[in-house]
Amino acid sequence: MDFLGEGLRRAVALLLSGDVEVYGIALLTLKIGVIATVLACGLGIPVGFVLATRPFWGRRAALTVVNTALAFPTVVVGLLLYGLLSRRGPLGGVEWLYTWQAIVVGDVVLAFPIAAALAAAAVQGVDPRIRRTAETLGAGRWRTAWTVAREARFALAAVITTAFGHVVAEIGSAMTVGGNIRGQTRTLTTAVALYTSQGDFGLALALGLILLLLALLVNVALQTLQGRGHA
């Protein structure tokens, strides 16, 4: 227990001292998390809408693919991306391997199916009469989608929260394509793994606490936004 208590004391001290490295890692994680969530949800939510509302050939197969992709092992995604981004890979020219951009790409690949599948479920949960009502009142495709989205706002907010949570907690892909380079690609999860393996439990715990805090803040922010909505 002393070991755990000591770790906690070290964590609090590091957080209160404004340690540059600790906050640098947190800020990088936040940046990667926000960018990846925006991209994954920006792509995934419209795809979820289409899957939920538009009948087309192969729709069921597409839904199966998206649902299956939810279970993608993050390390495998990292490995595939590594193959694509490495110097000998087809995308080696962009020189993104071991950069934070590569971590973003990996996170988007992982969070996209989450956004698409959960958005599809959220939209399917909206009373179909809402869509018919918007259409019969003359709304076009975009206005109808917006009307349905307003009805599904709580579920869609949960989609964003889940995607963000997945992105900031992900480690397999970030480690593989980011390389855990100090000051450049070290995120909260890769740092926690590193410092734990090095026996610096206090620092690992401090970073873990920040990770929890980030997740908490995002949830609170989204709940506050939801709370402003009325029926």
Place this chain on the structure above:
Amino acid sequence: MLELVAVRHRYDGRVVLDIERFAVPPGSGVAIVGPNGSGKSTLLRLLALLERPSEGEVRLDGVVVAGAKTPRAGAVARRRITLVEQRPVLLRGTVRENLEFGLQVRGIRRSEVNRKVEGVAARLGIASLLHRRRHELSDGEVQRVAVARALAVEPDVLLLDEPASSADRAAAQTLYRALTEERARRPLAVCLASHQLEDAYRWADDVRALAEGRLSPVTPENLFRVDLPSGGSGDLKHVCVGTIEIAAATDKTGPAILAVPPTDIFVSREPLASSARNVFTGRVTRLTHQRPGAVLVTADVGVELVAVVTEEAARDLGLTPGGPVVFSFKATAVRVF
């Protein structure tokens, strides 16, 4: 003119609608009557261009706007037709925002939107509800708001699915009065689906029966267009229908529709000594098993009348096509619209 032409519509491979032609002419009042599950709501959704028929076409002024082989109808065509569903829902926001919705998507100026919203709210008697949200309304109020929302956009065709199903008598009367005023104010075709004959009669320029997805070639049972005389003893009027004279208890005069509910007709082999003012002798022309336990007895008694009896009663009376039969009903059983 809004038309369905050679439409066969399927859900999961099952044909739910099979209609050679169905038209809603400009400014007309068309009523579709039929039991629950007969395909009325599907028919209205096809007319509203919310679904594409599996086979056949929907035409608007002769132009195909939805069909099995055409893309989904665009907003331009849909904006001429508005559907109020049987259990309508309000969109998120206040009643006012709901009434504004259709006007806003049409890009109408704010001042015009306000004018139209307040006008239609006054006509439907919902002005006091404008600031309320959907969870603050009763089912009847939601239905009235939904009709007001549909009328606000001034469609060419208004489709109503059981519009008075959630309304009490007073609310239903307000609703029908508003629809009458609207039709008097501007050219508006109303197509109403109902399982209640009374609703159908209110709008019946043309009453069509729908059963198991097919339009009946005959009008619903026992409907007669008549001209009610101004005289008569008290409120009892005798009206010639075909070769018979029907006694009806009504104070109305002039053009009207008489309806004799098939369940209000007593069927016997011999005339009964009773208080019924209408007793007609004729022959059974058809026996139809309507649903388990019930038989529709169609008889020629000078005009064709239909009564409904139990299978046991039909058996006990020995009813057979061509056999003699007596139909009796009270003058108060005759409904006048």
